[in-house]
Every structure is written in structure tokens, then in C-alpha cells.
Amino acid sequence: MxxxxxxxxxxxxxxxxxxxxxxxxxxxxxxxxxxxxxxxxxxxxxxxxxxxxxxxxxxxxxxxxxxxxxxxxxxxxxxxxxxxxxxxxxxxxxxxxxxxxxxxxxxxxGVATKRTDAKLIDYLTKPEMHTLLAAPDPRTAIGVRDRAMLHLTYAAGLRVAELLALRLEDFPDRSLALVRIMGKGRRERVLPLWRETKAALRAWLAIRPAAQTSHLFLNRDGEPMSRDGFAHRLGVHVAEAALKEPSIISKHVTPHVLRHSCAMHTLAATGDVRKVALWLGHASMQSTETYLRADPEEKLAVLGAHAPPGLRAGKFKPPSDALLAMLGEARSIA
Missing domain, CATH: 1.10.150 (DNA polymerase; domain 1)
Structure with a gap:
């Protein structure tokens, strides 16, 4: 043994x-x-x-x-x-x-994995996302911190682990123009940041309390923000945003939905799934294809590019073979 x-x-x-x-x-x-x-x-x-x-x-x-x-x-x-x-x-x-x-x-x-349904992803529309980003109260320290977390997660398309692992030294210069991210599979990527994201980060860094850790985001006790803590704060702001954008109520908004929203909006802006994969740090294009399945604009483009086929009326001839006839009946039952 x-x-x-x-x-x-x-x-x-x-x-x-x-x-x-x-x-x-x-x-x-x-x-x-x-x-x-x-x-x-x-x-x-x-x-x-x-x-x-x-x-x-x-x-x-x-x-x-x-x-x-x-x-x-x-x-x-x-x-x-x-x-x-x-x-x-x-x-x-x-x-x-x-x-x-x-x-x-x-x-x-040799134990087999269980097959799963390939469901469409959840994401927020641009109006819904803007309402959520504006939900934290900028007059409080917690609101300033939460606004920076939401802005950075959405703008950079971060996984929760990537967001919470960020440290002060992950910003190469004081302008906050770039952020260095160590992603899944230890794949590093560097992303530029929007002006609004830089402003939200700068506001947080101006009031961030001194701490022994260099983690970017801290909780009330001065410790690194936890996954559950971020999910809780997101839930609070989703409830506030839903008062102004009722369509949010029907969506299950998790931290990863912010990453999905970034991907969908990037795809709509560029029309290039390869750029989405580069932005999100995907190792394989197969991971990015899920956003193509969820994007109705891609399907409309296909419809617009191809005319419907011209079909001519024909006559149906039933199969003469008994086996083929049986298979046809079984197929119709299924």
C-alpha cells in the first residue's frame, strides 16, 4: 500500500x-x-x-x-x-x-469529464456598464476605491485573480498609462488604460492608506482585497445601478461578467476576435470564439453578405428500400 x-x-x-x-x-x-x-x-x-x-x-x-x-x-x-x-x-x-x-x-x-451545455455568456450593454461604473459614491474612500476597481476590471478585461494580485509596482510609470498583468498560465501582458480609468486610479492612489503590503486594492483593515470582498462590493453597486437601469435586474452580474462585457465591447469596436484574444490574454482562439457566438452583430453581417438561396419546388420520392423507409420513420419520430 x-x-x-x-x-x-x-x-x-x-x-x-x-x-x-x-x-x-x-x-x-x-x-x-x-x-x-x-x-x-x-x-x-x-x-x-x-x-x-x-x-x-x-x-x-x-x-x-x-x-x-x-x-x-x-x-x-x-x-x-x-x-x-x-x-x-x-x-x-x-x-x-x-x-x-x-x-x-x-x-x-481515464475517468471521463461530463459534457456541459455551451451556453451564451452574460454581459452588460454599454449603457448598463456606464451606469454600474458611476454607481460608487466618489465622496467616500470606499466609493473611490470601488470605482477604481470596477473601472480597471472592465477596461482591462481582468479576471478577479488578476485584479486582486495587482501591486503598485505593476504600473511601469507614474502616468498610469500602462498596467502589467500576470495572467492565467503565467502569461504576462501589458495594456494601455483609458483616460477615465487613469483618473479613477489616480483618485484612489491619492487616498490609499499606507500599508505593509504593496497590493493595489485594500479592504477596511488595510489587508489585500479578497475575492469575496470584491464580489460583495460589486453586488452592492449592481443593486444601485439597477435602480437607474432596470434591465440589469434580469442579469446575473458576477465579477467575471465585467470581463465578458469588456470582450464584447472590444469585439464590437474592432470586429477582430484576434484583438479580443490579445486583450484578454487568451492562450487559444478557441476561448475567444465564445464571444462570437454571443454577438448578434456577427450574425447580421453574415445575413447581409449573402442573399437567400433560390429554391425550386420539387417532388418528394419516398424510399423504395424497406430498410431506408424504416430509418426514415425512426428519424421522424426522434
Whole structure:
């Protein structure tokens, strides 16, 4: 039997940060997955977590765990697949660290992901976005900070982790004309900022309290702003903006919706999905194509560029073959 704890510790503390160069957010997400998995396995097998073995994490147990987080925790299929990706990564690491577990590793890595619906993204229209950006009260320190956070998230199309990781030194010069962002997969990009965004940032930096940390945005206690803290402040301002733009009420506005809104407005302004990918820091164009599916202007352009085909009336001839006739009936029923 191969004890699980030492291998899992080395995977999280050495392999991910040192050998793969994973970001702290990625490591935190993986650790959260294994926290849930280990607790589930210990409860199911009636053992202490530290007594679990690699062999205990069988494909059947992994499937039961994935079903449990969907049913009991209410996780989406996408979250389920993200958890599975972390588990697969660990067992791929085990193939080299514990060759005796090779067969089991291959079996666990063979657990299939769950198919998900490719739904259209949520985003705010320009009037809705302008109303939201104007919602924070500039007469208070919290309002000045929140306005800067919203402006920067939208203008640069930032992920929440990218926003909260920003430090004072990520602005190359005092003009605040550029911001340096370390994105997903440790891909760095530099973006120019709008005049309005620079003004909002300058107003915040003028009153930002002195702190031991160089993080750009701080909470009431002078600590770096958390993901939950930003989501809470966004919810407050969404409620305020909805009083002036009632259409916002029907939309589920999360922090990532600001990034989607930036992408959609950039696509509308440039008509070039490659520029959207460059702005957002996507590693693959496949990630950016989702904005094309959500943009009605692209479909209207297709309609305008092509005339409807001319069709002539014809006569339908039923299939003479019995098998083809049966297949035709089955197709019509489906």
C-alpha cells in the first residue's frame, strides 16, 4: 500500500510551484479539491485522512466524489470537471513518483469529464456598464476605491485573480498609462488604460492608506482585497445601478461578467476576435470564439453578405428500400 499524504504534500508544495511554476491561485484551487476529496474518502471508508492510501482513491471513489459535489454541494458540471482535472494532474504526477501505482493512475485518469451545455455568456450593454461604473459614491474612500476597481476590471478585461494580485509596482510609470498583468498560465501582458480609468486610479492612489503590503486594492483593515470582498462590493453597486437601469435586474452580474462585457465591447469596436484574444490574454482562439457566438452583430453581417438561396419546388420520392423507409420513420419520430 502507498500512503497518500507524503505524495500529495510533495505534489502541492514542490511539484506545482517549483517544477510546473503554477500560480498561487492554481495551487489553492488544487488544494481545495483535495481537501474535499480526502474528507469524502475518509468519511466513506471510515478512516483518518492521514491513514488513506493511494489505492483508496479508486476510479469508483472518484466518480462517487464527483457525483457528491454535484448533488450535495450543488456544484455545476463545469466545477465538477475542474475538480476532475486537478485529480488527473495528481495521478499523472504519481506515474513517475510511484510506478507501483501506474495501473491505478491510468484508470483514474481515464475517468471521463461530463459534457456541459455551451451556453451564451452574460454581459452588460454599454449603457448598463456606464451606469454600474458611476454607481460608487466618489465622496467616500470606499466609493473611490470601488470605482477604481470596477473601472480597471472592465477596461482591462481582468479576471478577479488578476485584479486582486495587482501591486503598485505593476504600473511601469507614474502616468498610469500602462498596467502589467500576470495572467492565467503565467502569461504576462501589458495594456494601455483609458483616460477615465487613469483618473479613477489616480483618485484612489491619492487616498490609499499606507500599508505593509504593496497590493493595489485594500479592504477596511488595510489587508489585500479578497475575492469575496470584491464580489460583495460589486453586488452592492449592481443593486444601485439597477435602480437607474432596470434591465440589469434580469442579469446575473458576477465579477467575471465585467470581463465578458469588456470582450464584447472590444469585439464590437474592432470586429477582430484576434484583438479580443490579445486583450484578454487568451492562450487559444478557441476561448475567444465564445464571444462570437454571443454577438448578434456577427450574425447580421453574415445575413447581409449573402442573399437567400433560390429554391425550386420539387417532388418528394419516398424510399423504395424497406430498410431506408424504416430509418426514415425512426428519424421522424426522434
Amino acid at each position: 502507498t500512503v497518500l499524504a507524503p505524495h500529495l504534500t510533495r505534489f502541492l508544495r514542490e511539484h506545482l510551484p517549483r517544477e510546473r511554476g503554477s500560480s498561487p491561485n492554481t495551487i489553492s484551487g488544487y488544494a481545495d479539491t483535495f481537501m474535499l476529496l480526502v474528507r469524502f474518502a475518509a468519511e466513506r471508508l471510515k478512516r483518518r485522512p492521514s491513514d488513506l492510501t493511494v489505492e483508496d482513491i479508486s476510479p469508483n471513489l472518484v466518480l462517487a466524489f464527483l457525483d457528491d459535489i454535484e448533488e450535495r454541494r450543488g456544484n455545476s458540471a463545469r466545477t465538477r470537471n475542474t475538480r476532475l482535472a486537478a485529480i488527473r494532474s495528481f495521478f499523472r504526477y504519481l506515474e513517475f513518483q510511484a510506478p507501483e501505482c501506474l495501473e491505478q493512475s491510468l484508470r483514474v485518469r
